[in-house]
Amino acid sequence: MTEQAGGDPLFQSQDPIFNRKELLHVGHVPEEDRIVGRDDEMQSVAAEVGAITRGDPPNNVMIYGKTGTGKSLISRHVATRARDAAENNKIDCGVLYVDCSEANTETRATRQLALNLADQTGYEDHIPVRGVGTMEYYQHIWSILESFFDSVVVILDEIDKLDNSNILMQLSRAREARKTDAYIGVIGISNKVQYRETLDERIDSSFGHRELFFHPYDASQLREIMRNRQDAFQPDVLEDGTIELCAALAAKKHGDARKAIEILKEAGELARRTGSETVSERHIQQAQEVAEINRIEELTSGATAHAKLALYALASCIVTGDRETYKTREVYQRYVGICELVATDPITENGLYRQLKEQAFLGVIESEKTGGGRSQGSYLLHRLVTDPKHIVKAVRRDSSLEELPPYDKLIDSSDSTRERVDLSSFS
Ligand SMILES: Nc1ncnc2c1ncn2[C@@H]1O[C@H](COP(=O)(O)OP(=O)(O)OP(=O)(O)O)[C@@H](O)[C@H]1O
Ligand SMILES: [Mg+2]
CATH class of the missing domain: 1.10.10.10 (Winged helix-like DNA-binding domain superfamily/Winged helix DNA-binding domain)
Structure with missing residues (x-):
């Protein structure tokens, strides 16, 4: 007998397949112990920005890698840990994150930085959201940094979507140009390796930076990533071998953790739609086919x-x-x-x-x-x-x-x- 919610037979009180489905959502940020197979990458990012935890100037870093290789996740994770470690050492440190696929102009990106900084502090000046230009936003940014921070890590995700790279110059020259005494470390992220060449041409030597490359995940890493989220499903719903199959298929095609997780979720949806009590290898195969066509369509769009x-x-x-x-x-x-x-x-x-x-x-x-x-x-x-x-x-x-x-x-x-x-x- 199925339990009923509030006595209405139209709604089941419990999802037969999923338990904590949010673990499979695209925007879900896993807790630290659910991040797998990126220890070296975490160490490398920490080595570049880590100086701020000791009150020293950080390095700028550019992270390249194909989609779904953990670039955004690892950057946010390391930056947040650096901030916590800095605060333990009585250093006022901030983390700022800009998704440049949305904030894709210098004005939008600087506005977001200024508003974000104001949010994190008791800054009292009014920051207008329209009708002002880049220069005014920079003024707010410098004055907030000056009053409230010893250092900040600025993550510019999907940086290749920005229409120009002036912001990199401004941030890296800020101290030299006496705009602020705070140290600024920039983590730039891109899944376009060609961006390197355009960056070299456009940018002046002030944005000295290291480069890191994140490689696609192999089958055993994908398996771990998915195992760490298997409590998204009700107990005993995932049949033996389903995670292994999903990992093997994803590793063979692309090594993209996001896609692997999506396939697992889609397989669960399929099982539910067809009234199955378990998720089988056949559901994984079918979900993988749909995902693969979508992936090719996206890539070729x-x-x-x-x-x-x-x-x-x-x-x-x-x-x-x-x-x-x-x-x-x-x-x-x-x-x-x-x-x-x-x-x-x-x-x-x-x-x-x-x-x-x-x-x-x-x-x-x-x-x-x-x-x-x-x-x-x-x-x-x-x-x-x-x-x-x-x-x-x-x-x-x-x-x-x-x-x-x-x-x-x-x-x-x-x-x-x-x-x-x-x-x-x-x-
Ligand atoms: N090492 C990992 N451990 C656990 N989950 C991971 C790991 N790497 C990636 N994921 C998960 O996979 C998804 C994609 O990761 P992320 O967004 O960091 O990829 P990305 O490299 O930034 O991709 P894109 O270039 O498309 O932005 C996220 O949901 C993330 O939580
Ligand atoms: Mg990303």
């Missing part, structure tokens, strides 16, 4: 139609051929054929090569350089890192590409060993 056609062409080569990897030239031939069928002008082979390299950077495909011997030169071999079916579904979600011909029927006209399929009905 900013791509041009030609990049998507290139992925479609590669998927088609793999499904109709007998190999896992294809040369740029081979993908190009298939791509040109598809363009003809959908009456689109193809881009050049070199253009397609660049599109494929971009997709490789994003992690949708892997491209490997292979030496063909001295006289033949070297060439790139491309492979998909996901099931071709997922690529096809993700590409077809683009409304302009819904009408693509079936990818498993396409063959090159030059391929005489195969029977040519009649494609006239698709054009």
Whole structure:
């Protein structure tokens, strides 16, 4: 018999699958003992900003790494611990966090810093939220720091989304320019490694900084991360082997902890929707498929139609051929054929090569350089890192590409060993 809430049979008093579902929410910040497999990274970040706990100047640091590798989590965690340790040593230390994907201009970012600082202190001046410029916000920031703090750690998350990097210069020069005596340590975070190059060009030497790279999680780390949250489920609901399977699948695809946790949650939802009392490996498999299509769609959402056609062409080569990897030239031939069928002008082979390299950077495909011997030169071999079916579904979600011909029927006209399929009905 199921218990009933307030006597109304329409509502069950207890969720049959989830116990503490909040442990699986995207924004959930795990307690310290639930953070796993990032000890070295924590030590490295602590080594850069840790000087503030002794009243000394900290280093600035940039953290790079793919999505879901714990950059935001570890930065916030180490910064908060540094603040607590500093306070134990009678040092007034603050932690400021700015999500630059939202506060994506210098004005927005400085406004957020000023308001955040005012919130943390008894600052009495009024800080206007509109109608004033960056300079006024900086004035408030300097004067709050001067009156209330010995040091602050400023986390600029998704820093590549900022429209300019002036804020880095201002923060790192503040002491030198006698704006404030407080020490300021900046932790910049980005999942775009290319940001390094643009940063080098834009920024002057005053933002001296170390660089750290966070690597994707392996299966055993993902397993630990998920085990630490398994009390999100009711006891005995997760069948044996489900966490292991989820970790293995996520490690193979991307090593992204956020995605792994999402799959676990989605598997639970699936079990509940289908009235199952337990979460089985089949639920994990199904949840993983949906998540993978969403992931590919997200990754390719900013791509041009030609990049998507290139992925479609590669998927088609793999499904109709007998190999896992294809040369740029081979993908190009298939791509040109598809363009003809959908009456689109193809881009050049070199253009397609660049599109494929971009997709490789994003992690949708892997491209490997292979030496063909001295006289033949070297060439790139491309492979998909996901099931071709997922690529096809993700590409077809683009409304302009819904009408693509079936990818498993396409063959090159030059391929005489195969029977040519009649494609006239698709054009
Ligand atoms: N080492 C870990 N232990 C426990 N949970 C973790 C760990 N690393 C990441 N997570 C969880 O995975 C999710 C993603 O982590 P986080 O937001 O820090 O990734 P990120 O590297 O900042 O990714 P993005 O580049 O997409 O912002 C969070 O919900 C976080 O709690
Ligand atoms: Mg992040």
